[in-house]
Amino acid sequence: MEKHIQSKKKKGRHMAGKFIALIQLLLSVGLIAVVWNSGLLPAKYIASMVILLLVLFGFCFGIQYVKSRLNIVGIVLSALISICLAGGLFYTMQAAQIMKDVGGASYKTDNMIVVVKKDDPAANLLAAKNYRFGVQTAVDKDNNQKMVEDVQKVIGRDMKLEEYATLQEEAEALLKGRIDAAIYNEAFNGILEDAIEDYSSEIRILYQYGIDTPIEPEETDVEEPFNIYISGIDVSGPITTNSRSDVNIIMTVNPKTKKILLTTTPRDYFVQIPGVSGEQRDKLTHAGIYGVDVSMNTLEQLYGIDISYYARVNFTSLITIVDALGGIDVHSDYDFKALGFSFKKGINHLNGEESLAFSRERYSFESGDNQRGKNQEAVLTAILQKAMSPAILTSANEILRNISDCVETNMTQDEMSRLINMQLSSGTAWTIESAAAAGQGDNQACYSSGSQLLYVMWPDEDSVRQIAEKMKNVREEK
CATH class of the missing domain: 3.40.630.190 (LCP protein)
Incomplete structure (x- = not known):
């Protein structure tokens, strides 16, 4: 009876070892496929990887047919290799996804804003629907027009709009109370900070609207200069x-x-x-x-x-x-x-x-x-x-x-x-x-x-x- 129990235990260990080795094989195939599809490694490195992983699988699987406690070593080794393969698989997939997220940019964003004086009581754009708005006409005309249309859509009516020849004139009109709100591209804030002392501390953004514009990609061979x-x-x-x-x-x-x-x-x-x-x-x-x-x-x-x-x-x-x-x-x-x-x-x-x-x-x-x-x-x-x-x-x-x-x-x-x-x-x-x-x-x-x-x-x-x-x-x- 005791020999029968021991035999069943051995068979169980061998079955478990073979099962873990098969998991190792699946993870090996998955890693090779992901690395191949990522294009990160040269073919010679992938070939070496395939050979190494096949040898490791062959050893871990084959040792399960040996009638000794060596199969336990195979189980432990196969489990450790599987953990490493799972980590490598996750690492490679994560790296490929991040490169995808970082690369391939195809648009630019103009962040258009409505600013008021820092102590203005309006909490949102709707509260400013009766305000006098200012806009400059010297540069960035297309974005200014899109922003004016968006603001009018939000407040549900045509706004009172004052036009200024330059961005600086518009900003000064806001600070001196000739208008209640100013519309412009947030990218111009740096210029206003250079032109008007403490400008940023005197205003706050009441509303913003992002305008995305496509950027046409170029066909390039990275193997050429x-x-x-x-x-x-x-x-x-x-x-x-x-x-x-x-x-x-x-x-x-x-x-x-x-x-x-x-x-x-x-x-x-x-x-x-x-x-x-x-x-x-x-x-x-x-x-x-x-x-x-x-x-x-x-x-x-x-x-x-x-x-x-x-x-x-x-x-x-x-x-x-x-x-x-x-x-x-x-x-x-x-x-x-x-x-x-x-x-x-x-x-x-x-x-x-x-x-x-x-x-x-x-x-x-x-x-x-x-x-x-x-x-x-x-x-x-x-x-x-x-x-x-x-x-x-x-x-x-x-x-x-x-x-x-x-x-x-x-x-x-x-x-x-x-x-x-x-x-x-x-x-x-x-x-x-x-x-x-x-x-x-x-x-x-x-x-x-x-x-x-x-x-x-x-x-x-x-x-x-x-x-x-x-x-x-x-x-x-x-």
């Missing part, structure tokens, strides 16, 4: 919202030669904005108010290039990325202090907060914004070098998970996967070079701000020409 526009913005709302661009870097990438050229263009560069300002000039940073595509068009016209992709990053994501990478090593041209941090000439190991302070400082340098642009390039170079190293494998999931709400790109998941696949296939280190456009400071009236004189930088034509030539050389190098 291409340009990416990296726009650094400072927004608290959705990353798709139009905003001034304080960081303007063009990344010229040649996948064949593994070479990258980072070109910084000062935010105050005094340029024409295609399709917006006509013959009048404006600051490059103001182009972002009209959409990331307008910033791209402006830089394309400046350098005579095509820009296929863009990536918009806010300051929160910079901190997240650097911390997730475990910090970065950044070269500084000077000793300086910023936002409570000290930086030495030479290599500095920086965390996220320190990297942000390093990137934003300009008042410590005689060349001001020019040196800030070089520092931003140094930070981006350090991020790229760290991201292309094996260190990225231990932190990639954390980075992807944390930056999904503060990074936006029109590069699709498939294109990102192909780039990662190419890098893993070759394993070759990239060469990163940098260039910075130069210019001469001045005070001029800008298209987006009316007659008010603002600090601008006239482009140095020789500098622009030389950079355009560098970009061409990187793209055409074989």
Whole structure:
């Protein structure tokens, strides 16, 4: 009887072992299928994975036919492998989904607002239906008209509307009580803050309405040289919202030669904005108010290039990325202090907060914004070098998970996967070079701000020409 019981126990263990091994097999097939469909890994790596997983399954399943306690070892081993496979399956599916969420952006958002004075009693738009509204007619006319129509629909009647020649005149009319509410694009708040002291503290947003506009995608082969526009913005709302661009870097990438050229263009560069300002000039940073595509068009016209992709990053994501990478090593041209941090000439190991302070400082340098642009390039170079190293494998999931709400790109998941696949296939280190456009400071009236004189930088034509030539050389190098 005892032998019969022991025999039944052994058969039970063997059956359990085979069952767990079959679960292991199903998870193996699932992981291989997900990795294959993601396009992240080269075929040679997937082939090695298939062989390894089949060998492990064969061992764990076959050992269940051995008439000894070794089958217990097989059960434990199969269970551990299954747990690892389940984790890998979840990790890969999550990474693919986040890349899908971050990539493939196809629209821009204009956040139109109605503002009143901070002590105004109206709690909502309906309470302001008898107010005198103001709107400016100089710029952004289409969005202003859409917003006027939306407000009238909400309040259920035609509004009392006053028109002003400039945004600043409209804002001053609100503050002086000549109108009760002002309508404009929230992206213009930065300009008003520069023009009117303490403007933000004197008003509050009563109502807002998002207007989405499609951005036409471009057909691009990521295996051929291409340009990416990296726009650094400072927004608290959705990353798709139009905003001034304080960081303007063009990344010229040649996948064949593994070479990258980072070109910084000062935010105050005094340029024409295609399709917006006509013959009048404006600051490059103001182009972002009209959409990331307008910033791209402006830089394309400046350098005579095509820009296929863009990536918009806010300051929160910079901190997240650097911390997730475990910090970065950044070269500084000077000793300086910023936002409570000290930086030495030479290599500095920086965390996220320190990297942000390093990137934003300009008042410590005689060349001001020019040196800030070089520092931003140094930070981006350090991020790229760290991201292309094996260190990225231990932190990639954390980075992807944390930056999904503060990074936006029109590069699709498939294109990102192909780039990662190419890098893993070759394993070759990239060469990163940098260039910075130069210019001469001045005070001029800008298209987006009316007659008010603002600090601008006239482009140095020789500098622009030389950079355009560098970009061409990187793209055409074989």
